Amino acid sequence: MQANSGMLTKFESKSSRAKGIAFHPKRPWILVSLHSSTIQLWDYRMGTLIDRFEEHDGPVRGVDFHKTQPLFVSGGDDYKIKVWSYQTRRCLFTLNGHLDYIRTVFFHHELPWIVSASDDQTIRIWNWQNRSLLCTMTGHNHYAMCAQFHPKEDLVVSASLDQSVRVWDISGLRKKHSAPTSMSFEDQVARANANQTDMFGNTDAVVKFVLEGHDRGVNWVAFHPTMPLIVSAGDDRLIKLWRMSETKAWEVDTCRGHFQNASGCLFHPHQDLILSAGEDKTIRVWDLNKRTAVNTFKRENDRFWVIAAHPEINLFAAGHDNGVMVFKLERERPASAVYQNTLFYITKEKHVRSYDFQKNVESPTLLSLKKLGSPWVPPRTLSYNPAERSVLVTSPSDGGSYELINLPRDGSGAIEPAESKRGQGNSAVFVARNRFAILNTSAQTVDIKDLTNNTTRSFKPPVGTSDIYFGGTGNLLIITPTAVHLYDIQQKKSTAELAVTGVKYVVWSNDGLYAALLSKHNVTIVTKTLEQVSTLHETIRIKSATWDDAGVLLYSTLNHVKYTLLNGDNGIVRTLDQTVYLVRVKGRNVYCLDRSAKPKILHIDPTEYRFKLALVKRNYEEMLHIIQNSSLVGQSIISYLQKKGYPEIALQFVQDPTTRFELAIECGNLEVAVEMAKQLDRPKLWTRLSTEALAHGNHSVVEMCYQKLKNFDKLSFLYLTTGDSAKLARMAKIAEHRGDFTSRFQNNLYIGDVEDRIQMFKEIDLYPLAYMTAKSHGMEEECQSILEATGLTEEQLNMPQLGEPLAPPKPIVPTYQANWPTKATSTSFFEKALLGQVEGLSLEDEPSAANGLGLEDAGEDDVAAKRNGTLVEADDEDAAGWDMGDDIVPEVEEGFVNVESAETGGAGSSEADLWARNSPLAVDHVAGGSFETAMQLLNRQVGAVNFAPLKPRFLEVYQASKTYLPAAAGLPPLVNYVRRNIEESDPRKVLPIIPRDLEYLAANDLQRGYDCMKANRLEEGLAIFKGILHAVLINAVGSDSEVEEAKKLITSAGEYAVAMAIELGRRQLGTQDVVNQNPQLLKRSLELSAYFTIPKIGVPHRQLTLLSAMSQAMRAKNYNLALSFANRILANGGSAKIMENAKKTKATCERNPHDAVEIEFDQFAEFDICAASHTPIYTGTAYEECAFDGSKYLPKYKGTVCAVCEVCEVGKHGSGLKLFA
């Protein structure tokens, strides 16, 4: 038995000793509990550690997933059983009761039960729903090492170091804990009479069988999933198989082979195999029926401690000294070969069959390969020779062997092969009608053989050759771990080499021009001369591939069917719920073999890749056909087309005006751009359009843009260059109306209007310039009149040398009359087709398709007519838009004129800038560092004017917003932006994190404030409540209901702040002695102590204020006042001590209800306290408010800074605080 043959390791982890393992029944997850106290959750498919759970103290030995709920259970050396939620990532609760280490824990398959085995010699069953211990099973007299529920029946099997295996009947327990009706009276009587109780009178779980046979401790035991069999593993190094009936159980046989303690064992879920693992560093596979060793896998250094099987798929896991490994026993890829319309494949029973793609029919068995290799090792590859109708099969058993067999001509004959030729070899492929190649990896030779199995030639392949594939006639593709060679068999040399690592499979296109090289995570497409065409990477394993007739490669990963074009453009075709091996694609059908080697048909929608292919090949008829006949629309195809440089085609699919505009600009389709710009009418778009139109030489569009933008200077210059002097004259007029002298001068220069220039200079008192202008143009009369007007004579002037008068050039061609010459724009075939210009390709017949695709233009007139239409329209607008009337044309807004697109080069805007853009909340502006706008917002919302107290909060929020990632050495760290919506990655929606959100404030700051109130630390308390106000002011919440909570918090903090300020004000009046000696102060002191009871604070705290006021009043002999406080205290209720105190005071006061000091406090009146003066504001009188915290003020305080929040202006009303967008 050779070691390690056939074991396929899928995943390995490194860690401390792994003691417990559990597969998730659905997801590719495995739980591993470690000796180091950690529980790891791995994704064995991706090879990533998903989570770690560390709450156990000491080694964790048992772990199990719940079959349906997101739960798992663990048991450890801390005597604790913990039930966890992997969704919330925490331990839900702990089951205590065991008195020693826990060895195993398992969930029941349907009841809410857990069974545990412990070194305290007991096995316990727990209910995890009501978290109670249901049953303690005693009987073992040494450590209980393992206990498991039977998958169907009410049985438990356990193993112990007392050398026994026990089977327990727990049907009593089920009856007891099932619905109460389930037990009839008869049942109860029967049960009472049945002599099933153990020595403690316990009928819940009773020992059914005690299996003795191991002569050392037993470490593990397991039920067979369907048959009445049990397997156990013990320190006597034996694996024992037991059988049971209703009434008895007995030992069947023993598997000998482990040469150290056997630590774990199980039945293969689907095959007649037993797997065991031991401290001898081996995993052994046994034939269940013959009890003979089938295979042994040895590890160099690590002892195995546990083994587990996936319940559904062919996967196992074993835990050892340094981690876990997930492995398969055998390959599940069925060997197959395709020839024309026939698939040849080998079934799980090792029968060769064929399948006809066209007829969708499976043939009967053509051939049996039972005798090829070991019965447990499936054949690896199949190569088909149509000329001879023979197959070449390889098998990995016996160090690699091959067999050449002729298929029977009719499928109905004998299925045992009549004659076969065989030999040693790892890979075998047909290379010609009468030749095949055999690779022997250990000898590193390739033999070319004829059909009589004689070697005709032989050569040494490149070093490290691991596999060979057909390489085109006369050639082999030779695979090494790092490269693929194209090998010419005749010349015996490598003619081409390509560095591709880890190639496992080669798939040729149907025309033999291309091959796909598949490795675990890469697909590389090469030509038949081994030139690389494209390559792509997949994070999920690639399983198989097949070519469609048009040259698109479809490939499957563990969970998807995908496609790739030759240019590497790829995408998803459909998802897979189980692994399949693609063999063929035809139309909408993908043919494949599943893991049980059954042919299957998957239906796919090939539209997407066909469309892309047509695009690459410029096959417009095909594209049109697809557009007409499918529902291929949507954002993905548009952005795809745009990205791939086909904006003119994408344009046909879009309806959204903004996108249409962008695309139209990109492909130079000005008509569409104009149309969209009119629709959207935004200055930025007009600017872009003008630039683009200018590049085209389409000046009429440019003109319209400038008009829209009111870009007078550019417009004038445009008219100058196009020779449109009439319009220039109008521009000059307009400038005059606008009172823009510079512009007027400019326009007059353009048209050569000297008179008006002189007139203008005169208007603005620039007589020297006016004179000079007139003089240089020889207008003597005008000169004279200027001289007269200024009272000067010519002699008094000091004249410079005059040059030739400036005359504007005359236009040779009236360019403005026609849009010529414009840059040629090509109308693509596609556009023409869509415009109905290509014969036979009109879309008219299919109006339904046109509707969905924005093809309304299709039926319109030709392009030229359309263009003219645009012009006419523009002219009309010109007249209307420029009617001068009496209105003064509004000022040009600076911002609009020179907006240049900032899209190329230079730095972009940071996420912090986006926050401010994305949110109307002040806090988001603060986090983005945009303090000015934040202040503006607060000013508008709540009339904030005094920002200094908010500085700590501003900086707090700001400081939380960014992290510093150390990147390349020598450069400052990379700044990233911390979000509160971490799931979001759309830049238009991301928002910053907010430290001390509402929940935090309520749970922390508010409580600290209350504590201060209780402990009479009022200064500190006042600071805390003001801090809360500031923190809420700069904050954000997630819903409208939270807005309400925030408002409550603001009100409450405001009331506390006022109360505390009143009492602090009282204390500042002076010491008790000072106050008592000054009647004025005493009066004020008593008033303040009374006002202290007014703010709406929590009842227990109110009682404190009342107590204080009461004792103050008593001391001042204001008995009537004290009485009112006592009554209020009694009305509020509360602790006996306070009540007692109040009652006593009340009794005293009632005897003499008079006040010694008269104060301004009417206990029967409704009033609020002015937060600034601390005097009453009676209901019905005028008052002002703080728009933020709602504190009230006497009207004279209007315009001052609020004394409570210290930020807002009293009486200034705003739009209200915004905390939620």
Added chain:
Amino acid sequence: MEDPYSAEGELINIHNHFHQGQYQEVVDFDTSSLSAENAIPARVLQLRARIALGEAEDVIADVQGESDPALEAVGALAEQALGTSDAAVKTIEKLAQSAADNATVQVLGGTVLQAAGKSEEAVALLSQHSGNLEAVALIVQIHLQQNRNDLAIKEVTAARRWAQDSLLVNLAESWVGLRLGGDRYQQAFYVFEELAQAPATSSVRTIVSQAVAELHLGRTEEAQAALEQAMRKEPGFAEAIANLLVLTVITGKSPKELTSSLEKVDAQHPFLLDLAEKSELFDKAAKKYKAKAAA
């Protein structure tokens, strides 16, 4: 020529140590058995590691009088590290004329130029590389620093195509991931965590990177644990302090103590400079507002 940094190349280990931030391991690396053609690249890596460890002055002395452009570039990098940015930039600009095809000149030149605020020049120099992943990573970082996430994505996607599973591509992709967010946070976390938690690849820089990823994922407790791990490993690592400070603020606690320890370690840290600037901005902006009436 075979790439000495590829999986089979003899510089792979020292190269990876460097980019995992294990500078002491780079300095201690036994280079005696390397082939002659790799002697200079190995020496450059060691010198760069020493600069990162704060031995820039010694490095300048070490490369004094050397004429190999790579070593001259190292000298410029050391000068940059010491704050004499102008001289460093001058050297690099000279080298960019004479030896722009030298990979070390590109990478170190790009670093020096970027550190001196000359991003465009840096990218122009780096873009001359031929298949140098380090240059790619730097370009990505520069784009990110300029907030050109689009260009960074483009760069890293292109590199992913020809250099699939290399350390630098993984790192650069993770840097981009942390900027983009969403699902990409978790992917970046996996990369950093794998490096940070394996003893063979762990360094204070990778641990901090892992913590940053956790912080973005909202896992404050885990981030705290990782940052404390980093602080134990190297108490004076400014980025560890800065991020712990940020975390402290996020969890609602006072960052006072950490601010003063960051000031002690690196008074010029971007966090502090930025904060001071914002504090000033606040005062200035706040002045624009006043209550109508005095109290």
